[in-house]
Each structure stands twice: as structure tokens, then as C-alpha cells.
Amino acid sequence: MYPLPLLALFSVLFLTCSGTRPDDRRHEQPTLGYRSASLLEVDGLRFKDLNGNDSLEPYEDWRLSPEARSRDLTGRMQMEEKAGFMLISTTRLENDPGFGPPTGRPITSGFNEEDQVSEVNIFTRKPLDYPMMSAAGTTRAVTEYHERHFILRANTSPRILAEWANNLQALCESHGHGIPAIVASNPRNHITVDASVGLSLGKTPFSTWPGELGLAATRDTTLVREFADIARQEWLATGIRKGYMYMADLATEPRWQRVEGTFGEDAQLAADMIRQIVLGFQGTQLGPQSIALTTKHFPGGGAVEGGQDPHFDWGKREVFTGGMFENNLIPFRAAIDAGTSAIMPYYSYPVNTEYPEVAYAYNKPVLQGVLRERLGFDGIINSDTGPIDMMPWGVEDRTIPERYKMAIEAGVNLFSGTADPTLLIRTLRMYPALQPLVDDSVYRLLLEKFRLGLFENPYVDPEGAAALVGREDFQARADVAMRKSIVLLRNGVSEEEKVLPLRPAQKIYFATYLSRRDDDPITTYLPDVHPYGVRFVDTPEEADRIVLWVIPRGKSLFEADGSPLHLNLSANGVEVDRLRQLIGTKPTVLLVNYTNPWAIDELYTPGPGNIPAVLATFGTTPEAVMDVLTGRFTPVGKMPFSTPASDAAAQQQVSDLPGYQEAKGYALFWFNEGMDGY
Incomplete structure (x- = not known):
């Protein structure tokens, strides 16, 4: 048994004199996991001999408080x-x-x-x-x-x-x-x-x-x-x-x-x-x-x-x-x-x-x-x-x-x-x-x-x-959260012009637009199973409605170079002209995945137009999106931040003010905005 450092000796004395030593009450033996350490038996209980000295030290004694054990072990450690x-x-x-x-x-x-x-x-x-x-x-x-x-x-x-x-x-x-x-x-x-x-x-x-x-x-x-x-x-x-x-x-x-x-x-x-x-x-x-x-x-x-x-x-x-x-x-x-x-x-x-x-x-x-x-x-x-x-x-x-x-x-x-x-x-x-x-x-x-x-x-x-890990019942609860996180922001400018939920038998062209870093930034969502009632088609020309899910992706944090940061879509990997052409072909339901409060005025402005419905996502799945769009799941989400009306507005905001405290006209969508149901 090697000699204890002086502080450890003081710790032992403190444990003994301060009433933090093990008392006479019964203790429940915890499960001990060990590989090389031997076990010590004291008063019919087992302890791990972590330092291998064949003696139960205070830090090895699970009957003591974490505070007492920490004091003891601190005193034993060298600089x-x-x-x-x-x-x-x-x-x-x-x-x-x-x-x-x-x-x-x-x-x-x-x-x-x-x-x-x-x-x-x-x-x-x-x-x-x-x-x-x-x-x-x-x-x-x-x-x-x-x-x-x-x-x-x-x-x-x-x-x-x-x-x-x-x-x-x-x-x-x-x-x-x-x-x-x-x-x-x-x-x-x-x-x-x-x-x-x-x-x-x-x-x-x-x-x-x-x-x-x-x-x-x-x-x-x-x-x-x-x-x-x-x-x-x-x-x-x-x-x-x-x-x-x-x-x-x-x-x-x-x-x-x-x-x-x-x-x-x-x-x-x-x-x-x-x-x-x-x-x-x-x-x-x-x-x-x-x-x-x-x-x-x-x-x-x-x-x-x-x-x-x-x-x-x-x-x-x-x-x-x-x-x-x-x-x-x-x-x-x-x-x-x-x-x-x-x-x-x-x-x-x-x-x-x-x-x-x-x-x-x-x-x-x-x-x-x-x-x-x-x-x-x-x-x-x-x-x-x-x-x-x-x-x-x-x-x-x-x-x-x-x-x-x-x-x-x-x-x-x-x-x-x-x-x-x-x-x-x-x-x-x-x-x-x-x-x-x-x-x-x-x-x-x-x-x-x-x-x-x-x-x-x-x-x-x-x-x-x-x-x-990843158990089905765990993922089922996560899937509920996916759906609850989707925010319905606009659905027509009047009751008569509502386009959501999508109706059974409507022909839908579902396009997901990723950053232009991808070889083909537009992909079409065609599920193997069609539980939604709508019909998915291969081209926008065949469709009654376009569902366009835009996923902007700005410069990654560790790709930063100090150049000014912007929130408009064209500065964050989105080919706006290409999407405008797509939107112009048929009435479009626009979803935007917000990793930042993007300014989407290059695609959408309030009022009548070819985008009657707008939704926000924050990391979810196409299946969750379709459940919300078809009314299988009622939208309930609310915006966690305000989104600027334009990139120019974003450049003028005050860095420590929440968006809802910025000047009138700052936001297109405000914090806490979101429609409950259709």
C-alpha cells in the first residue's frame, strides 16, 4: 500500500470526523462492472479495488457521497x-x-x-x-x-x-x-x-x-x-x-x-x-x-x-x-x-x-x-x-x-x-x-x-x-415530431382560394430543390406506396399542382472566408430563375426548409399569384410533408423566428434584437406565425 498524499490523509480524517463515513444503515449493493480490477468484500458488500492496493479507499466506497469520494480522489492525484x-x-x-x-x-x-x-x-x-x-x-x-x-x-x-x-x-x-x-x-x-x-x-x-x-x-x-x-x-x-x-x-x-x-x-x-x-x-x-x-x-x-x-x-x-x-x-x-x-x-x-x-x-x-x-x-x-x-x-x-x-x-x-x-x-x-x-x-x-x-x-x-438504438417505437414518436414541426404560413388569400389540403385524385408533381452543389439539384418524389389519395406524376406539364420543396444551403460554417453573408435564395445555392420557370407552369405549393431565416422574396411575394400556399420546414421527411399537405396530419407548427422581408432588411437589423422587436415592415413571416389546420 503506497503512502497517501497529504491532502488525501486530510480527506480521510475529514470523512471520519464530519459524519460522511458509511453509517450503519443497510446499503443496496450496486451492479459492479469491471475487467481488470479485483473485488474487495467489506461487511458483506463488494467494492472495486480500482488502485489495486488491496484496501478499500474512500473514493472506492460507493456508500459514501459523491462529494466525499471526489474530495478523497482529488487529494490522491498528482499534478x-x-x-x-x-x-x-x-x-x-x-x-x-x-x-x-x-x-x-x-x-x-x-x-x-x-x-x-x-x-x-x-x-x-x-x-x-x-x-x-x-x-x-x-x-x-x-x-x-x-x-x-x-x-x-x-x-x-x-x-x-x-x-x-x-x-x-x-x-x-x-x-x-x-x-x-x-x-x-x-x-x-x-x-x-x-x-x-x-x-x-x-x-x-x-x-x-x-x-x-x-x-x-x-x-x-x-x-x-x-x-x-x-x-x-x-x-x-x-x-x-x-x-x-x-x-x-x-x-x-x-x-x-x-x-x-x-x-x-x-x-x-x-x-x-x-x-x-x-x-x-x-x-x-x-x-x-x-x-x-x-x-x-x-x-x-x-x-x-x-x-x-x-x-x-x-x-x-x-x-x-x-x-x-x-x-x-x-x-x-x-x-x-x-x-x-x-x-x-x-x-x-x-x-x-x-x-x-x-x-x-x-x-x-x-x-x-x-x-x-x-x-x-x-x-x-x-x-x-x-x-x-x-x-x-x-x-x-x-x-x-x-x-x-x-x-x-x-x-x-x-x-x-x-x-x-x-x-x-x-x-x-x-x-x-x-x-x-x-x-x-x-x-x-x-x-x-x-x-x-x-x-x-x-x-x-x-x-x-x-x-x-433507432427502435421502431422511438422512430414513431420522432415521426410525430416531424409532422408537428411543419408550419403552414399561407393558404390562399381568401377562403375560396385555399388550395390545401390537396384533394384526392389531384395530380401532383413533387419537386425537391437542393443546393446547386448537387449534380442535379431537382429531384422528384415518387413514393413506392401511395397512401395519400393524390396521384404523383413525372412532369409538371401533367400536374394539377406543383409541390416545390426548396432546401437552401448556404456556405458551411467552416467554409467561411469573412465575406458578407446574405439571406436571399440566390446567394444560398438556389437557381431562382430555374425555379421561377417551374412555378410559372402551374399553381405551386411552396415549402422552404429554414436553417436560417431565409428571405424568399425572389420567389414569393404576398398577395394573389402562382404560389397560393407557403409552408416552413426545419428538417423533416417527404412523408411528413405529404401527410400535412393532404390533411392526414393537421398543421400546428409555429415559426421559431421572424424571416426578413428581403435580404436588404436582414442587412439592416440589430444583431441582438429578436426579429419581432425590429422595425415595422422588417418581416415577411413573424415569430409565432402559423395557421392551425385548414
Whole structure:
């Protein structure tokens, strides 16, 4: 038995003297999952000997509180272990390319043992001052760097995910104190147009729901809670125990390229959604059946200048011209009240506020004064990926150790982006006064793991994962959400001119228009089964009605170059002239998929014309669309944001004002607009 560090001895004494030692009440034996650890039997109960010293230490004793166990284990960890523990980085499966090109080989449940080192900023492609290890080989990350927090970006089968997660936990169990890993992921359950690293994975084997804007459009908080609970079950089965989600940011700047991941422009609507999301994933308190959430991006990142994102130098300013900083906090209050485990500050810095113009990860008055003290958040502050190495806005002139010091003092507990703790270790040696803050961070991070039950059983059943993920009854509920998310905006200018619902035996030409990046951007929807009553035809000339579903797709976030952002359709991949010709042939029902508040005046203007009906979608299926158009499902959705009457209007709006507070005439469709039924 090796000697305990001094702090650990103090912890043991504290546990004994403070009444937090195990009492004489009966305890229910939890299920213990283990691979290499031996078991200890004490008072007829079994415990895992995680550090292999044949003695039951307080952190191994599941009868103690998570707080007591976290204090004990914090005292046992060396400085190098604590530094690694404060990093969360991308991890990869065998043949998983990470940020690199595809390997051409199938992803398996083995480890990727190759380090992935960047000489350039992976987002801006500019040279880095210091090479950054964005991903370490798995074994090295665990055994040499002492990492236990990982971001999984791979999209593969539930069985492989579960097998890999078990392999990772077995490796962690066999090393050092036997601290289990926590695996985080971006959203995996939504239809999304801009599926990018760090945003959303897009189509996966998990149950498929409308996008976040679509969930908000349903206005159904009960269904949103059900979504989160279903996704929780799927994630839990695969061993993913943390969500890097959801966005509590407000979509007040319509040009922002991350609007798709928000719940819209209204603070109370976003708060209602976030509250149910957190409760559905985590439960009323964090436990062994929970998925811990990291709510982002504090204090709200939607008011960025010109819509440009702060992943880039040209988007680092968040401008509160309208004085709406406090409005941005409302959804975060809801997340904190619901118990969100972690909160992520964004890269941007505030302009026109009382706060310093430094990125939020360095902004002590915002993180301590607002988040900790005023809002009462007591969980983990998790930086976004790369504020130290890649997006150090406002502190560019400081060295890497100085940046780490400033961020730790501001309140960051977990740093995302690099797998190499070398410079963080150097920082802690240069500034020993940081040690109490480091210990506080480690304590908070351990507390989350203890509450999640990972120390007792981090293992999952791969066969069970394969059977549960994407289950038919899960998808059936998702299909309801798809339909409820569709918004009916216009249906003729009078009762006599209504064209919806479509009538039986009408001949319909259903065209889906994608971005012109595709080889043939117009595709025709002809289902194998025709349950809708209408007749689908091959050409517009044969049709009584055209159903045109336009899916604009602007420049992806990580393709940004700083040039002005526009919301008119022709600037976002839509060949407007071609669609005008199609619309001119027959009366047209127009659907627009809104990932941003597109300005559609190039195709549609209010009043009599060849487009008598307009609907909004936010990530759904053709089947859901047809159910709504034919009246098999009554439309109930409401707009989660206002859409500008023109791109010119979008260029003139105030970045932190919701659309419904903009000047009269700003919008074509207003927030909360939507017809109930026909």
C-alpha cells in the first residue's frame, strides 16, 4: 500500500470526523462492472479495488457521497494527472480519420493509436504559434497524458460504438487510480443541413428527429421532453455519457451560420425547450441513467457582428447594440434551474456592455460575476474547442501559459481542443498559486463521474445497444415530431382560394430543390406506396399542382472566408430563375426548409399569384410533408423566428434584437406565425 498524499490523509480524517463515513444503515449493493480490477468484500458488500492496493479507499466506497469520494480522489492525484484530467479532446476509433481525410477502411471498435498534430489552426488554416495535438493515440492519451474526457465524432453502428466504449473503459480501469472515462458527443438525433465537425453528426443510426428549430416549432414541451428521454436511452446504451449540447443561444442575428442549432429567436421559447431537454437527458438529478449535458454557448453567441462566427477572427465581436445582453441569459437560467451539468462559454467577446472585451473563456466578470455568482451555477465550466491555441480573441498578445492562467482564474474547469497537457503542466509549475483552482476543477469533474455511476459500472451491452438504438417505437414518436414541426404560413388569400389540403385524385408533381452543389439539384418524389389519395406524376406539364420543396444551403460554417453573408435564395445555392420557370407552369405549393431565416422574396411575394400556399420546414421527411399537405396530419407548427422581408432588411437589423422587436415592415413571416389546420 503506497503512502497517501497529504491532502488525501486530510480527506480521510475529514470523512471520519464530519459524519460522511458509511453509517450503519443497510446499503443496496450496486451492479459492479469491471475487467481488470479485483473485488474487495467489506461487511458483506463488494467494492472495486480500482488502485489495486488491496484496501478499500474512500473514493472506492460507493456508500459514501459523491462529494466525499471526489474530495478523497482529488487529494490522491498528482499534478500531472490533474492537468491531463482538465483536458477534453477528440478521440478516434480504429480507422476513424478524425480531422483528416477518410482512410477508406471500415471503422472498428479498436483504438486509433496515431497522434494527430496540427501545425495550423484546424478552423482557419492559419499557422499556429505552437503545434497542437488535437487527438492523441488512445493508449497514450490514457496512460501517459492521464486523460479521461473525450469527444467522440465517429458515426458508426451502435454495436461498434458500445464495443469501443467498453474497450476504452477497460483501458482506463487498468491504469493509475482506475478513473473511468466520460465520452461526449455533439447531437446525433437530428436532420440537419450543415452536418459538420463540432456542430452535428447529421444522419446516424439513432432515432431521427427534426432539427432543433423544428422541435421549437412544435411548441410541444411534452414531446420535446420525450425526445430527450428517448435520445438519452440510445446514448446510454452505446456508452456515450455526455452531450456537447444543446445551444441556448438566441437566433437574433439571422445571418449567423449556427442558427440551425438554436431553438429560435425568442428567449422564453428557448428557455422552455432547454429546460425540457436537460430534464429529459439528465433527469431531475444526475445519476447512473443520465446523460450529462453541456449547455452552450454562454452568455449567448447569437449576436455576432454581421452574422460572422467567432471561430474566425472576423467574427469575434458580439455586438449588443440593442442592449439585450440580459435577454440572452434567460435560456441559461432555465438550463441551470433544470440542473445542467456543464456550461460552455463561446469564443466571442462582448461589445457595448459593461464587461471586458476579451473572449468569454477569459472573461472573469462574466464567468464568475454573472454565471457563478448571479445565476448560481455550480457545475463545470467547459471551454469550447481551442480558445487557448486557436481562438484566443482579446488575449492574442499573451503566451500560452499566460492564457491558461487567465482562463483558470476566470473559472474554466475543463479545456477542450488539445490532447497534450505539456503546456498546461508548464503553466501550473510557473504559477503554483493556481493549485487551489486546479483542485476545485478536478473536484467538480470527478463529482460528475461519481454522480453518473461510472466508477461502479461504466460498461454497456453491445447487443443491447444494437437492439435499442433507432427502435421502431422511438422512430414513431420522432415521426410525430416531424409532422408537428411543419408550419403552414399561407393558404390562399381568401377562403375560396385555399388550395390545401390537396384533394384526392389531384395530380401532383413533387419537386425537391437542393443546393446547386448537387449534380442535379431537382429531384422528384415518387413514393413506392401511395397512401395519400393524390396521384404523383413525372412532369409538371401533367400536374394539377406543383409541390416545390426548396432546401437552401448556404456556405458551411467552416467554409467561411469573412465575406458578407446574405439571406436571399440566390446567394444560398438556389437557381431562382430555374425555379421561377417551374412555378410559372402551374399553381405551386411552396415549402422552404429554414436553417436560417431565409428571405424568399425572389420567389414569393404576398398577395394573389402562382404560389397560393407557403409552408416552413426545419428538417423533416417527404412523408411528413405529404401527410400535412393532404390533411392526414393537421398543421400546428409555429415559426421559431421572424424571416426578413428581403435580404436588404436582414442587412439592416440589430444583431441582438429578436426579429419581432425590429422595425415595422422588417418581416415577411413573424415569430409565432402559423395557421392551425385548414
